[in-house]
Amino acid sequence: MAALLEVKNLRTHFYTIEGEVKAVDGVSYDLQPGEILGLVGESGCGKSVSAMSVMRLIPWPPGKILDGEVLFDGVDLLQLEEEEMRKIRGKEIGMVFQEPMTSLNPVLTIGKQLTETMELHLGLTPEEATNRAIELLEMVGIPDAGSRLPQYPHQFSGGMRQRVMIAMAMSCNPRLIIADEPTTALDVTIQAQILDLMQDLCRQNGVALIVITHNLGVVARYADRVNVMYAGNVVERGSAQEIYHNPQHPYTKGLLNSVPRLDDTVKKKLDPIQGLPPSLSKPCLCQFCGEPQPTLVEVSKDHLAARCNADPNCVGWFPRDLG
Ligand SMILES: Nc1ncnc2c1ncn2[C@@H]1O[C@H](COP(=O)(O)OP(=O)(O)O)[C@@H](O)[C@H]1O
Numbered sequence: 530m531a532a533l534l535e536v537k538n539l540r541t542h543f544y545t546i547e548g549e550v551k552a553v554d555g556v557s558y559d560l561q562p563g564e565i566l567g568l569v570g571e572s573g574c575g576k577s578v579s580a581m582s583v584m585r586l587i588p589w590p591p592g593k594i595l596d597g598e599v600l601f602d603g604v605d606l607l608q609l610e611e612e613e614m615r616k617i618r619g620k621e622i623g624m625v626f627q628e629p630m631t632s633l634n635p636v637l638t639i640g641k642q643l644t645e646t647m648e649l650h651l652g653l654t655p656e657e658a659t660n661r662a663i664e665l666l667e668m669v670g671i672p673d674a675g676s677r678l679p680q681y682p683h684q685f686s687g688g689m690r691q692r693v694m695i696a697m698a699m700s701c702n703p704r705l706i707i708a709d710e711p712t713t714a715l716d717v718t719i720q721a722q723i724l725d726l727m728q729d730l731c732r733q734n735g736v737a738l739i740v741i742t743h744n745l746g747v748v749a750r751y752a753d754r755v756n757v758m759y760a761g762n763v764v765e766r767g768s769a770q771e772i773y774h775n776p777q778h779p780y781t782k783g784l785l786n787s788v789p790r791l792d793d794t795v796k797k798k799l800d801p802i803q804g805l806p807p808s809l810s811k812p813c814l815c816q817f818c819g820e821p822q823p824t825l826v827e828v829s830k831d832h833l834a835a836r837c838n839a840d841p842n843c844v845g846w847f848p849r850d851l852g
């Protein structure tokens with residue numbers, strides 16, 4: 530099957546007073562239509578920047594997409610005019626962010642915000658858009674949807690606001706939704722409900738989903754495939770099964786040891802990863818082999834992990850500040 534999204538050698542850097550921050554430094558992956566992909570890694574490893582680069586929402590200054598291709602249905606988004614890109618955002622690709630309060634407009638009603646995009650992108654009349662807005666809110670599990678349209682974001686709870694964001698992301702029948710830490714700001718029981726909802730809706734409607742999270746336990750449950758990001762690079766990717774049960778890279782193993790596992794029979798001590806991730810504004814060389822970038826090697830079919838050919842003692846590209 531032809532990939533829906535193919536990211537090739539994406540590099541996005543920020544030019545700051547501390548120097549050039551290599552936030553995303555040569556990331557490649559693909560996503561099939563309808564597939565759920567998890568993007569995991571600790572805070573600051575470049576997850577959001579890689580997603581914002583796909584949407585071409587990197588603010589200049591200080592950020593710049595320096596290199597790479599983002600093929601969406603075979604078209605390189607990085608080459609489009611800004612006006613063409615605006616037709617893709619919100620229409621072909623929907624977005625859900627961590628904190629809906631910052632992406633919802635506080636002074637517009639929920640109804641207005643939902644119908645506006647549909648009138649713009651789908652050419653619906655106000656009445657058609659309102660009917661569809663009610664359908665969408667019902668679909669994401671908001672009770673008494675019609676009476677909630679005239680309400681403002683602050684009249685919704687955190688979980689309900691995130692449901693509204695999902696309704697908005699789905700409103701123009703996108704082919705892909707990018708959800709950046711969609712449940713991090715919510716309490717644990719609501720988190721599971723929202724993730725279940727996104728998974729169901731994407732499966733039912735054949736929408737591909739990229740879920741960004743720092744919790745590998747979460748993606749293992751919801752994703753088909755997983756990209757593990759470390760210091761602006763992908764160090765391992767494979768099916769969720771493989772990443773969870775047969776992790777290869779020491780960072781992936783570290784991530785797994787630092788979250789509770791569903792298949793743990795006894796409660797074990799969680800083991801944080803030693804040291805700090807390297808500063809992305811300094812040359813990011815592997816502590817073992819000194820290489821500046823990982824080389825991904827096939828472990829098994831559709832499972833790639835950073836491996837080192839230069840140094841037999843190297844566990845795979847792993848720059849870490851142990852000082
Ligand atoms: N606007 C910005 N200006 C400077 N540096 C930035 C900016 N946005 C992100 N960065 C840097 O890019 C790196 C990756 O950030 P990000 O993608 O947000 O990480 P995360 O994996 O937590 O989503 C971090 O080192 C961050 O400090």
Ligand SMILES: [Mg+2]
Pocket residue numbers: 576577578709710
């Ligand atoms: Mg982020």
